[in-house]
Amino acid sequence: xxxxxxxxxxxxxxxxxxxxxxxxxxxxxxxxxxxxxxxxxxxxxxxxxxxxxxxxxxxxxxxxxxxxxxxxxxxxxxxxxxxxxxxxxxxxxxxxxxxxxxxxxxxxxxxxxxxxxxxxxxxxxxxxxxxxxxxxxxxxxxxxxxxxxxxxxxxxxxxxxxxxxxxxxxxxxxxxxxxxxxxxxxxxxxxxxxxxxxxxxxxxxxxxxxxxxxxxxxxxxxxxxxxxxxxxxxxxxxxxxxxxxxxxxxxxxxxxxxxxxxxxxxxxxxxxxxxxxxxxxxxxxxxxxxxxxx
Numbered sequence: 266x267x268x269x270x271x272x273x274x275x276x277x278x279x280x281x282x283x284x285x286x287x288x289x290x291x292x293x294x295x296x297x298x299x300x301x302x303x304x305x306x307x308x309x310x311x312x313x314x315x316x317x318x319x320x321x322x323x324x325x326x327x328x329x330x331x332x333x334x335x336x337x338x339x340x341x342x343x344x345x346x347x348x349x350x351x352x353x354x355x356x357x358x359x360x361x362x363x364x365x366x367x368x369x370x371x372x373x374x375x376x377x378x379x380x381x382x383x384x385x386x387x388x389x390x391x392x393x394x395x396x397x398x399x400x401x402x403x404x405x406x407x408x409x410x411x412x413x414x415x416x417x418x419x420x421x422x423x424x425x426x427x428x429x430x431x432x433x434x435x436x437x438x439x440x441x442x443x444x445x446x447x448x449x450x451x452x453x454x455x456x457x458x459x460x461x462x463x464x465x466x467x468x469x470x471x472x473x474x475x476x477x478x479x480x481x482x483x484x485x486x487x488x489x490x491x492x493x494x495x496x497x498x499x500x501x502x503x504x505x506x507x508x509x510x511x512x513x514x515x516x517x518x519x520x521x522x523x524x525x526x527x528x529x530x531x532x533x534x535x536x537x538x539x540x541x542x543x544x545x546x547x548x549x550x551x552x553x554x555x556x557x558x559x
Contacts, residue, residue, distance in 0.1 A: 266523045269495070269530040271538035274415045275408075278542045279324050282549055286325040289552055296327040297552035299357040299383065299544075300349055304342070304368070305335035308511075309501060310361045317359070320541050326548060329355075339368045343376050350378040357383035357548040380557040383547035386433065395440055399556045401547045406438040408539025409474070409495055411546075413448040418493065418528065425451040426467050428483065428516070429476035434497050438474050475516035485521035494522055494529040497536050 290296050299321050303314050314330060321328035333342065342360075349358050358381045364370050374382075379389040385403035393400035402410075413420060425442045429435035435455060442451040456466050458477065467473055467487045475483045476497035488494060498516025506512060515532030523529050530536050550556045 266526055267528045269412055269416060269528050269535060271408075271412065271530065271535040274412050275538040275542045277415070278411060279320070279545065282542075282545050283324040285549055285553075289549070290325065293552075295354065296325060297357075297548050298327040298329070298355050299359070299548045300329045300331060300355050302331045302333070302342070302345065302358070302360045304333045304337055304361070304364055307363065310363070314361050317541060317544060320545060321548075324545055326545070335365050337365075337368075339372070342368060342373060346373065346376045350376075350381065355381065356552040357381055357544075359384045359544070381551060383544055383551055385437070385543075385547065391432065391437065394437060397444060401551070401556060402441070402543070403433055403437045404543035404547065405434050405476075405497060405536060405540045406441050407543035407546065408541070409438065409497075409536060410441055410448055411542060412495075412530075412536075412539050416528070418448065420448040420472060421450040423451050423471035423493075424469060425453045425472040425474065426470035427453065427455050427474045427476065428457070428463075428467060429474075429478065429497070430455055430457045431476065434476040435474075438476065442472070442474075473517075477516055479516060480514045481516070481518040483517040483522065485518060485525055488522050488525050490525050491527040492525065494526045495536065496530045496532050498532060499537055 286297055301314050301317055303310060318328045318330055349355050358377055360373050362370060374386045377387060379387040382390055383401055385401040390400040394402055427435050427439045439453045439455040442449060443453045454466055456463055460466060464487050468489055470492060472493045474495045478498060480500040494517055496515035496517040500514045501511045503510060504512035513533050
């Protein structure tokens, strides 16, 4: 078993981003600027946004965290997004999910200017990704592809099974793995909770991407020898063992599956760190205007 070490890979890529950001700042007179909007006081969301802001500082970006009380109206939030869309000194904008039930996340996503949509969720970016056109790729799938590239893993001709069909991870991941690129050129099956014979589908995979949001959903009896296993799951449970009061578990039973896999990501320390890298790279490209020329 070899570890797909998100800590190691993200540190290397962040150093590259830091150097590029420094060159951009020297040339333009300003830093790449990411704005994150956080609504409410969800513990997980607070942690994720704080991590994103901290990483921006580490690579030489400017970052702004705009916070709203949970009872903010949808109209107020949309007005702020439109204001940010018009600000030439802001390169990237993310609105942290989940949002309160009275706010439509699809409407919010579509309000963000696709040229500042560094999360890669806007329909224009998703559509352009499907057509293999320049776009901002959703941060988690982007990070996974960067990890596979870093380790030089040969994916061509492999059977990949993605477990989970979300627009944030599963669906874009299936598109990226099937692309005529490196990494890519896989034969991809996109599965989900309603898939018939799901265990058999996963068992046939050379590459498994588990993104279904259920603790230890993928077990050792679902994984063939020497499979490559990528665990996207971040399932939080209360715990007295940690200072934070909670513990993270993946969608994969790491202890047992790691005995059979050739490569596997840990949780934590795997895909989550690469998601941050994907976001940072998108923000840098937004500032430089390489995806959507300014």
